[in-house]
Amino acid sequence: MAQLFHRSTNLIARFSIFGAVVFIGLLGYALYTIALSSWYTRQNYVEEQPVPFSHRHHVGELGIDCRYCHTSVEKSSFAGLPPTQTCMTCHSQIWTNASMLEPVRASYRDDQSLAWVRVNALPDFVYFDHSIHVNKGIGCTSCHGPVGDMALTYRAGTLYMSWCLECHRQPEKNLRPKSEVFNAFYQQPNSAHPVEFEGVAYTSQLELGKKLSSEYKIQPLQTLQSCSTCHR
Amino acid sequence: MESEGSQKSIAVKPEPLISPGHTFSSVTDKISAIVLSRGTTPGWVFGFLIGFALLMLLNMVVGLLMIKGVGIWGIRIPVAWGFAIVNFVWWIGIGHAGTLISAILLLLHQKWRTSINRFAEAMTIFAVMCAGMFPLLHMGRPWMFYYLMPYPNPMWLWPQFRSPLVWDVFAVSTYFTVSLLFWFVGLIPDFATLRDRATSKATKIIYGMLSMGWRGSAVHWSRYETASLLLAGLATPLVVSVHTVVSFDFTIAIVPGWHSTIFPPYFVAGAIYSGFAMVLTLAIPVRKYYQLEDLITDRHMDIMAKVMLATGLIVAYGYAMEAFTAFYSGNRLEHDMMVNRMFGPYAAAYWALIATNIAIPQLIWFKKVRRNMVSLFIISLVVNLGMWLERFVIVVVSLSHDFIPSSWGIYAPTRWDWATYLGTIGLFFTLFYLFLRFLPMISIVEVRSLVHETSEEGHHH
Numbered sequence: 059m060a061q062l063f064h065r066s067t068n069l070i071a072r073f074s075i076f077g078a079v080v081f082i083g084l085l086g087y088a089l090y091t092i093a094l095s096s097w098y099t100r101q102n103y104v105e106e107q108p109v110p111f112s113h114r115h116h117v118g119e120l121g122i123d124c125r126y127c128h129t130s131v132e133k134s135s136f137a138g139l140p141p142t143q144t145c146m147t148c149h150s151q152i153w154t155n156a157s158m159l160e161p162v163r164a165s166y167r168d169d170q171s172l173a174w175v176r177v178n179a180l181p182d183f184v185y186f187d188h189s190i191h192v193n194k195g196i197g198c199t200s201c202h203g204p205v206g207d208m209a210l211t212y213r214a215g216t217l218y219m220s221w222c223l224e225c226h227r228q229p230e231k232n233l234r235p236k237s238e239v240f241n242a243f244y245q246q247p248n249s250a251h252p253v254e255f256e257g258v259a260y261t262s263q264l265e266l267g268k269k270l271s272s273e274y275k276i277q278p279l280q281t282l283q284s285c286s287t288c289h290r
Numbered sequence: 291m292e293s294e295g296s297q298k299s300i301a302v303k304p305e306p307l308i309s310p311g312h313t314f315s316s317v318t319d320k321i322s323a324i325v326l327s328r329g330t331t332p333g334w335v336f337g338f339l340i341g342f343a344l345l346m347l348l349n350m351v352v353g354l355l356m357i358k359g360v361g362i363w364g365i366r367i368p369v370a371w372g373f374a375i376v377n378f379v380w381w382i383g384i385g386h387a388g389t390l391i392s393a394i395l396l397l398l399h400q401k402w403r404t405s406i407n408r409f410a411e412a413m414t415i416f417a418v419m420c421a422g423m424f425p426l427l428h429m430g431r432p433w434m435f436y437y438l439m440p441y442p443n444p445m446w447l448w449p450q451f452r453s454p455l456v457w458d459v460f461a462v463s464t465y466f467t468v469s470l471l472f473w474f475v476g477l478i479p480d481f482a483t484l485r486d487r488a489t490s491k492a493t494k495i496i497y498g499m500l501s502m503g504w505r506g507s508a509v510h511w512s513r514y515e516t517a518s519l520l521l522a523g524l525a526t527p528l529v530v531s532v533h534t535v536v537s538f539d540f541t542i543a544i545v546p547g548w549h550s551t552i553f554p555p556y557f558v559a560g561a562i563y564s565g566f567a568m569v570l571t572l573a574i575p576v577r578k579y580y581q582l583e584d585l586i587t588d589r590h591m592d593i594m595a596k597v598m599l600a601t602g603l604i605v606a607y608g609y610a611m612e613a614f615t616a617f618y619s620g621n622r623l624e625h626d627m628m629v630n631r632m633f634g635p636y637a638a639a640y641w642a643l644i645a646t647n648i649a650i651p652q653l654i655w656f657k658k659v660r661r662n663m664v665s666l667f668i669i670s671l672v673v674n675l676g677m678w679l680e681r682f683v684i685v686v687v688s689l690s691h692d693f694i695p696s697s698w699g700i701y702a703p704t705r706w707d708w709a710t711y712l713g714t715i716g717l718f719f720t721l722f723y724l725f726l727r728f729l730p731m732i733s734i735v736e737v738r739s740l741v742h743e744t745s746e747e748g749h750h751h
Contacts, residue, residue: 062485062494062495062498063495063498063503067503068503071502071503086441090442093444094444216444218444218445219444219445219446219447220443220444220445220446221444223446
């Protein structure tokens with residue numbers, strides 16, 4: 059009886075079995091990579107804003123404190139976005155005719171809010187409170203990255219649960235003295251530049267973190283990692 | 291083995307497992323002709339369309355579930371598990387007979403499994419597919435079903451490995467995979483037979499691809515036997531473990547009527563009971579319609595009826611022990627649970643259960659009843675119903691009447707509950723009809739091994 063299939067199908071059959079396994083593995087790897095990619099998470103993506111606001115200029119060069127604009131961060135869950143009046147406190151006096159600032163003046167003139175594009179947003183099923191973090195020694199730049207260097211604003215973290223858990227499983231990695239919370243250029247202690255707290259110079263973040271954890275009465279890990287802490 | 295002559299002179303000879311007069315080629319001719327030359331008959335089309343219509347109903351219900359959610363079912367507090375779980379356990383239970391016939395009876399060298407194992411294993415695979423729909427559909431967000439799998443995720447969370455619902459995921463998916471593999475491996479030589487006998491090129495190519503290059507060489511047969519034994523060895527513990535894990539869905543809870551150590555063996559016995567009932571429900575019309583009484587003989591039906599009776603008695607023991615321990619335990623809540631089952635709002639279901647699962651199947655003790663295909667068919671349907679009622683009584687009655695009286699409540703199934711159930715029956719019958727039309731419903735290879743027993747020509751092997 060003549061063969062139904064060409065002899066090459068022997069090879070094809072073996073390769074396709076092996077290939078299927080490799081393919082599934084590669085597919086898994088691809089999905090994993092995509093899920094962590096900035097295309098998916100919007101991490102490091104500069105979002106197009108109505109006005110190209112530069113944190114580097116305002117925070118880095120001029121030294122304006124975070125709280126000047128993000129006013130409710132110490133008291134509320136939401137850090138706050140400034141109303142146009144805040145911008146006009148300076149820009150009614152300086153750069154008054156700059157074309158780049160026309161949308162700001164228009165907003166002030168017409169009493170229409172500027173439509174800022176949200177850079178850091180958590181989904182609705184997550185309860186996040188800024189005030190507790192800021193009042194317990196987590197700096198702005200710990201989560202929001204080197205804002206003082208950002209010419210245009212981008213998200214510094216993935217905002218995945220794993221990203222939050224990295225700190226919530228070991229807060230000592232990110233605690234800083236309360237006086238340094240709003241320091242946009244704070245660097246964690248190392249042997250080159252120690253950080254002083256209560257008269258002691260610390261050269262290791264973990265040591266400083268442990269001290270601060272007990273000083274600031276950070277909740278035990280069981281509470282920090284409990285589901286209902288963030289999913290209320 | 292002695293020559294045929296001395297065997298014939300013994301007064302009592304067991305009925306043959308294959309009608310005398312068959313040869314190797316007549317067996318192959320008969321079974322492959324159903325697939326290759328019989329064509330699509332009006333009878334088949336009629337049955338298939340009914341199953342397909344119910345499948346379309348399932349399609350509709352699933353769409354509605356995705357859009358509106360599980361509220362379209364009757365589940366509320368306190369009975370938050372209704373038909374979905376009842377049907378899940380019912381379908382999984384049915385599947386167990388196929389694996390028992392395929393795997394355990396292979397390891398026990400029971401020759402009577404040969405003509406029924408193919409469609410019994412097909413029944414298992416389709417039943418597990420129907421069963422698997424329910425855990426997915428009963429989720430609030432079925433599209434997040436993959437959360438049940440342990441994969442590296444951006445939440446750094448594993449599934450709750452302490453939950454029997456997660457164990458179910460592993461048990462059922464293992465069961466499905468092993469059953470499918472076992473069924474497929476057994477089918478390879480039969481696919482080759484169909485490939486060689488098919489006349490149209492397309493049919494040849496399809497069966498040819500499915501037969502994976504089978505040549506019938508000694509090496510292939512040797513590997514086939516080894517693979518069958520290995521898979522049988524893998525599948526055998528699954529028969530016991532899968533339904534045990536399913537029973538853990540209930541036993542892990544503290545609800546009276548659920549928290550019982552008898553559940554694992556009682557569920558496994560019940561699974562085999564309902565499975566054999568379904569095998570009979572399928573075998574009786576199939577052998578009649580396709581004229582296969584010479585291959586699926588009266589002796590097969592007799593044996594299966596007896597297995598059904600035996601497992602039915604184990605299940606009856608389970609019921610008796612439940613009642614006994616409820617009253618003997620002195621535990622007020624267990625006592626109340628049992629009294630509620632017998633005399634509460636669902637008493638009709640409980641007594642129907644006793645009638646259908648314990649009382650009526652006792653008729654099988656009578657040879658006249660189990661040799662009459664009509665009565666056996668009816669009893670098998672009654673047992674199928676009874677096993678469904680058992681799961682209903684276990685799930686719904688215990689949930690409706692647990693600890694605090696203020697928590698008690700009634701469950702009333704909605705039309706969508708029934709529609710989902712009927713829909714899965716449609717899925718099962720659609721798949722089964724397709725199986726009957728396109729696949730050899732009896733294992734050609736295995737039945738040929740029985741031919742020498744009845745052959746006149748004094749074959750030796």
